[in-house]
Amino acid sequence: MREAYLDNAATMKKHLDAINSEADFYRKINANPLRGLYKKSVQATTGVNEAREAVLKLVHADKSYTVIFSRGTTEAINMVANGLLLRDDGFGVVNRDAKVVIDIESHHSNILPWKQRYSKVLISKDLNKDIRGAKVVSLTGVSNVTGQNFLKRIREVRRTLPKAILGVDGAQMVGHVDFDITRLGADFVAFSGHKFGAPMGIGGLVIKRELAEKLRPFNYGGEMVDAVSLDGEPTYSAIPERLEAGTLSVGAIFGLSAAIKVLDFDKNEHAERLAKMAATELRKIRGVKVLVSNGLIVTFQVKDVHPHDVAQILADDGVCVRAGYLCAQPYLEYKGWGPVVRASFSNYNDKSDVKALVKAVSKVRKKMGLE
């Protein structure tokens, strides 16, 4: 059975160049970067540095930014939320009771890292009204539920609050939307490589150097200190190494470089057309309600059938979609939707995937004994 993979917002298929690049690192280099003086370690170090440059270039970051590697968006937002918190250890700039504002569209990964560490986190339904006096504003770049692109809104927040720390959850944006972080004026953008064809387990935080200098390290250990004495405080390494304790996922970093190299934003138009076509066709099916469709995403429900049952039936027909709260429960409840089904497209999908989706969805109610 042919598979119609329409869960690209969860993770994209990996580009062959990214897979080969990761494998080649382990086959041909496999050395720990930074400290080794032999040729292969230097190659590893060079590769990591090139990946940093590639990431910065991808988001049009100028020299005032750096990139800290992480496992992905979730870890990156945790890293910054933890790092910003002011304590008496010399790190942090934001008091625990400072006003932190996040948007209602937020993925759980942009909610919990803040809520667990700060006492006044506001999940805003109206940013214009709520952002006054905010010390930190962390916003969704592109919604994983609706596919909506919020760049314009982020720009407006920057204009209203020129001095607040402004961050973006870029999980669905980086590698999908060609945006300029420097012009946007955001202080940080968190991203995951696997959302745009790089291996899983690599992502990061593109952040203003000046702010990164103040972040508390998320992990302590090797590679992040220059000197450790028997007693007294260690001497920390410079940014970015200070925030990247332990051995990096270097193979994945090589894969990330390769995935960035083959990115072609123009190809997204094709995927967006497919999403539009799917939304139009799904709307024609009796008992199907398309709740929202933007960009690469179509979110819908089938009358009287729980979204997990819809996804299960689709899976049986080789159609891979996501169902449930999509890790954005507050938003889905605020909209009054509850759990939903999401089909998300990428540039390697084609019309046959749309057809397979539409055909499978049209059979759902019958298979559940409702028609």
Next chain:
Amino acid sequence: MYDEELLERSMHPEFRGEMDGVEPILLFNASCGDELKVYLKVSRGVVVDGKFTGKGCAIALASADTFIASIKGKTIEEAREMSEEFSKMVIGEKYSVDKLGKARCLSCVSRMPARVKCAKLAWESLDKLA
């Protein structure tokens, strides 16, 4: 894909409803949006009656219905033994078919690892029983 009995019980559950004088046990499966209230009337260690209300996928609802069908008239100890067998069944381990009764219609869950939580939801009420 789904057993006929599973579908029938999810659409027309035998034991859906509230029960007067019995404190419901609340159960959630946050990632899916399943929410169940399970009412178990226990007398001298025996589950004499049961009902449930709530929303969820076909598996969560059918499982809640067969859970009550299976344990009604059983001692709590017997019900817990059944629960253990049920848990084995849904994760694909060897289980005692004879002990399970109507809950066997959920055996398809062993091929659906992401649905195990839905299937076990109602059975978790036994752990929360005072």
